[in-house]
Amino acid sequence: MKKRVLAIFLVMCGLMMVVAVVFADLKKGYYRPAELGSLRQTALIELSPDSKYQVSAYPVPGADLVPGDGRQEVQTYCNTCHSPIYVTMQPPLPAATWEAEVNKMNKAYGAAIPEDTTQKIVRYLQAHYTVENRTP
Amino acid sequence: MSVADRSFSRRGIFKALGVMTGGITLGRWLGSSAVAAQEPVQTKAIETFTGPSANPHWNSVGPYVAEPQKVPLILLTDRPVQLETPRHYFRTAFTPNEAFYVRWHLEGIPNTVDLKDWKLQIEGNVNNPLALSLPELMQKFKPVSLAAVNQCSGNSRSRLQPRVPGGQWGNGAMGNAMWTGVRLRELLEVAGVKSGSLQVQFQGLETGQGPKGLGSNLFLKSLDVGNPVLDECIVAYLMNGEPLPMLNGFPVRLVVPGYFATYWTKSLTWIRVLNSPDENFWMKTAYRIPDTPRGNTNPEDMKAGRVKTVPIERLPVRSFLIWPDGTSKIPAGMNIRLQGIAFSGFGRVNRVEVSEDGGKTWLPAELGEDHGPYSFRTWGMSWTAKSQGRHTLAVRATDEKGSVQPDEPVWNAGGYLWNMIERQEIVVGKAS
Numbered sequence: 001m002k003k004r005v006l007a008i009f010l011v012m013c014g015l016m017m018v019v020a021v022v023f024a025d026l027k028k029g030y031y032r033p034a035e036l037g038s039l040r041q042t043a044l045i046e047l048s049p050d051s052k053y054q055v056s057a058y059p060v061p062g063a064d065l066v067p068g069d070g071r072q073e074v075q076t077y078c079n080t081c082h083s084p085i086y087v088t089m090q091p092p093l094p095a096a097t098w099e100a101e102v103n104k105m106n107k108a109y110g111a112a113i114p115e116d117t118t119q120k121i122v123r124y125l126q127a128h129y130t131v132e133n134r135t136p
Numbered sequence: 137m138s139v140a141d142r143s144f145s146r147r148g149i150f151k152a153l154g155v156m157t158g159g160i161t162l163g164r165w166l167g168s169s170a171v172a173a174q175e176p177v178q179t180k181a182i183e184t185f186t187g188p189s190a191n192p193h194w195n196s197v198g199p200y201v202a203e204p205q206k207v208p209l210i211l212l213t214d215r216p217v218q219l220e221t222p223r224h225y226f227r228t229a230f231t232p233n234e235a236f237y238v239r240w241h242l243e244g245i246p247n248t249v250d251l252k253d254w255k256l257q258i259e260g261n262v263n264n265p266l267a268l269s270l271p272e273l274m275q276k277f278k279p280v281s282l283a284a285v286n287q288c289s290g291n292s293r294s295r296l297q298p299r300v301p302g303g304q305w306g307n308g309a310m311g312n313a314m315w316t317g318v319r320l321r322e323l324l325e326v327a328g329v330k331s332g333s334l335q336v337q338f339q340g341l342e343t344g345q346g347p348k349g350l351g352s353n354l355f356l357k358s359l360d361v362g363n364p365v366l367d368e369c370i371v372a373y374l375m376n377g378e379p380l381p382m383l384n385g386f387p388v389r390l391v392v393p394g395y396f397a398t399y400w401t402k403s404l405t406w407i408r409v410l411n412s413p414d415e416n417f418w419m420k421t422a423y424r425i426p427d428t429p430r431g432n433t434n435p436e437d438m439k440a441g442r443v444k445t446v447p448i449e450r451l452p453v454r455s456f457l458i459w460p461d462g463t464s465k466i467p468a469g470m471n472i473r474l475q476g477i478a479f480s481g482f483g484r485v486n487r488v489e490v491s492e493d494g495g496k497t498w499l500p501a502e503l504g505e506d507h508g509p510y511s512f513r514t515w516g517m518s519w520t521a522k523s524q525g526r527h528t529l530a531v532r533a534t535d536e537k538g539s540v541q542p543d544e545p546v547w548n549a550g551g552y553l554w555n556m557i558e559r560q561e562i563v564v565g566k567a568s
Contacts, residue, residue, distance in 0.1 A: 025250030026341060046178070049465070049524045049565050080345050081243060081352055083215040089198070091187020091299040101301055108417060109352035131188045 064088075066135070070124025077113045077121065078105070087125065092134040098125040186304070191294030194223045194461065194560075195306035205381040207234045212303050216240040216342075217383060220308040226458045226477050229504060229512045230283070231311035233375055238383045239288050239309065239397070241355045241418075242344030246403050249341070249387055256323075256371065256388060260337070260409035263328030270387055273373060277318040282370055283511035284393040285312045285479045286400055289423055289448050293551035298435060300551040307456060307558075312479070312512035315391045317372035323407065324366075333361050335410045338390055341403035351417025357399050358414035359392070368393045371404060393510040394450050394481035396552075398423045423448050424550065431553040432546045451481030452555040453541055455488050455515070455533035460562055467567040468524045474501070477512040480535035487534040488515040495530055495543055495557070509536075521564035530559045 065071050065084050074084060093101075102122050105111040113121065127133060182197050191197065200208035203219060212218035219238040225231055255267040268276075288309035293302055303309070324336070335358040346352020359366060370391040373379070380386040385402030392399040398418075414420075424445035425431035426438075430452070433443050455478035466472060478485040484506065489498035504514030521527055532541040543557045 025248060025253055026246060049526065049563055083213065085211075085213050085215075088185065089212055089304050090301055091185060091191075091294070091304060093299070093301055097301060108350070108421060110347040110350045111352075112347075134185075136184060 066128040068124055068128055070120045070127075073117050073121050074124060077111065077117060081105075081109065081111070087129060090129065092129060092131040095126040095130050098122060098129065101125075186294055187299045190297055190299075191304065191306060193306055195308050196220050196294060196304055197306075203238070203383060205234060205383065206238075207232075209235065209237070210306075210308065212305065216243045216245065218303050219383075220305060221311060222308060223458060223461055226308075226456065226512070227475055227514075229477070229507055229514050230313060230376055231512075233313070233378055233381050233384065236286075236311040236313065236375075236381070236384055237288070237309050239303065240342055240383075240402070242342045242352070244343035244345075246341045246382060246386070249382075249403070251387060254387060254405070256405060256407070258323055258327040258407045258409075261330045261333045261411045262324075262409050263330060264326070266323070266327050268323075270373060273318050273371065273388065277322055279316055280319055280370060281314055281316040281374075282368075282391065282393060283312060283314050283507040284391055285310060285451065285481075285510060285512055286391075286397045287311075287451050287479075289396040289398050289550070289552045292554035295545070295554050295556070296547055296551050297545065298547075300549060302551050309397075312477075312507075313375045314377065314507075315370055315372040316374035316377070317370045317388065317391070319367075320369035320371055320390070320407075321367055323371065324409070327409070329361065329409050330411070332411050333409045334412060335360055335414050336366065337406075337408040337410050337414050338399070338401035338404055339406040339408065340385065340389075340401045341405055351422065354416070355401075356414065356416045356418055357401060357423075358410065358419055359399060361409070365392055365395060371407075396423075396448050396451060396481075398448065419447060422550075423552075425552050426548050430542070430546050430555075431548050433548050435547075435549075438549050448550075448552055449481075451479065452553055453480035453482065453485065453533050453535045453539045454478065454555045455485070455531050455541060456558055457490075457529060457531050457560045460560070462560055462562060465563045465565040466521055468521055468564050469567050471518060471520045474517040474519050474529065476501075476515050476531060478515055478533035479510075479512050480533070480537075480539065481510070482539060483536040484509045485513045485533045486536050488513075489532055489534075490517055490519075491530040491532075492527055494528065498532070501531075521562065524564050524566050527562045527564060528559050529562060530557050532557045 065074060065087065078084065099122050102118060106113055106118060186197055195210055196212055198211040201211040202208050209219040210222060212220055217238050217240050221231065221235050221237040225235040251270050255269055256273060258266040288305060290303050291305050291309035292307050293300065294304040294306055337356055337358040339354060339356050342355055344352045371388050372391045373388045375384060380389060388404050390401045390404050425448045426433040427444045427446045437443050455476060457474060457476045459475045460466060474490060478488050488501040488503060490501055491498045501515040501517040506513065534540040541555055541557050545556050546553055
């Protein structure tokens with residue numbers, strides 16, 4: 001009986017060592033703050049079929065969440081898995097789509113955002129990122 | 137004054153004289169207006185987002201960003217990382233590693249991998265589980281090389297109408313590389329797949345902050361044991377003859393020729409043979425397309441739950457005009473060379489055609505070198521704009537299965553499978 005316990009213990013130790021070895025020096029998930037867009041794309045210059053040939057320079061962007069009630073909650077909760085650029089990258093979306101997206105984060109991805117905070121986040125996105133109200 | 141100094145200064149005098157006489161001559165020949173300072177071109181930043189209409193640009197609209205081992209690429213998202221390859225990198229059949237697009241799903245992606253500890257593990261429903269180091273992969277198995285296009289399922293998602301949420305890619309979520317590595321089949325044979333096995337599951341090093349068992353914790357993809365594509369899969373440790381950039385899946389990634397990139401697991405570390413169907417989020421819910429021609433449906437049918445879906449698989453035929461790209465004008469009468477690429481996940485592209493009359497008539501382009509059925513195929517065509525004005529060029533490809541690019545859009549909730557004929561406006565200016 002004692003031998004069997006010892007054997008199980010040794011096998012467990014062995015397994016743990018294998019796991020430890022595989023992950024010994026795997027470093028991941030390191031990100032650093034950075035200035036957005038020192039190398040921004042430029043818009044097409046207005047081309048007209050005349051005789052002038054010109055090129056334009058490359059300017060600098062910046063993307064941040066619109067100030068408003070709920071912004072802090074988006075930054076706190078959504079930021080666990082992804083940065084807020086996942087919001088600003090989207091095209092203007094219907095209000096119902098924003099609600100569905102936040103619900104997906106809770107249900108499919110297990111975000112577990114408290115119910116009242118979820119509502120606040122949905123309202124914030126619907127107040128600033130739909131066709132009716134999104135500003136450049 | 138040394139001899140060298142003297143000769144330098146003498147050379148300098150000649151140079152100065154040359155510049156002066158050249159300048160005077162040029163000024164006299166051209167007259168003052170052509171070389172005089174013009175009104176500055178009014179420049180403004182590209183828009184920070186597009187929509188609700190379709191993204192009118194070839195690429196997405198994000199700023200450039202410099203990531204490790206990469207030239208400046210177009211930023212879609214920073215964490216997890218999604219970067220798009222700018223259009224001009226597609227002039228060649230093989231996309232440079234440093235310009236190759238990037239798409240991760242979860243934020244925990246490798247910064248460091250210690251090859252002393254790293255092992256590719258083949259486990260699950262097998263007779264002999266394996267743990268292979270990189271040297272073992274390189275030395276114990278015959279290396280094979282294959283050119284194959286890696287295209288994100290959501291490439292060109294920003295074209296869809298109505299727009300759908302997700303990574304708002306332009307056309308640059310694709311790339312072609314020469315992949316070198318070990319045949320997946322050989323690894324599975326050595327491990328000995330047990331009878332009754334259903335699928336082979338692939339897991340890389342990326343992990344997320346979500347709870348265990350959910351898609352936000354692990355990214356897992358599977359292919360059926362009987363899928364013939366397994367015979368063509370490679371576990372690649374070289375990309376264009378170079379180690380893979382960390383952001384493209386160092387130390388090894390799965391290559392699934394002809395299939396969308398969702399199956400090309402980056403930093404592949406676990407190959408797991410399953411005896412029950414993989415029902416994880418990334419197979420059962422995500423990366424699925426309507427089981428309809430072209431994967432096409434509409435928001436109404438989708439909302440009503442009338443759409444049966446299946447996992448996405450092969451790349452539909454596509455072609456692109458890479459240059460001229462519409463950023464500058466072409467002088468009328470100048471003979472130029474249209475350049476582009478084409479590919480299909482169903483076999484070789486054997487025809488590329490260009491139309492300048494909106495698709496009424498098509499002229500054949502010349503195809504570049506054949507690097508195999510799953511590679512980009514470059515194409516070119518001599519073209520002269522006879523008159524000043526705005527010309528629209530359309531390009532379409534046909535693959536060896538006879539599939540030709542359609543001139544109708546596609547719509548599905550995931551924003552997948554866009555392969556409509558591409559168009560480019562060319563502004564032709566007066567030449568005198």
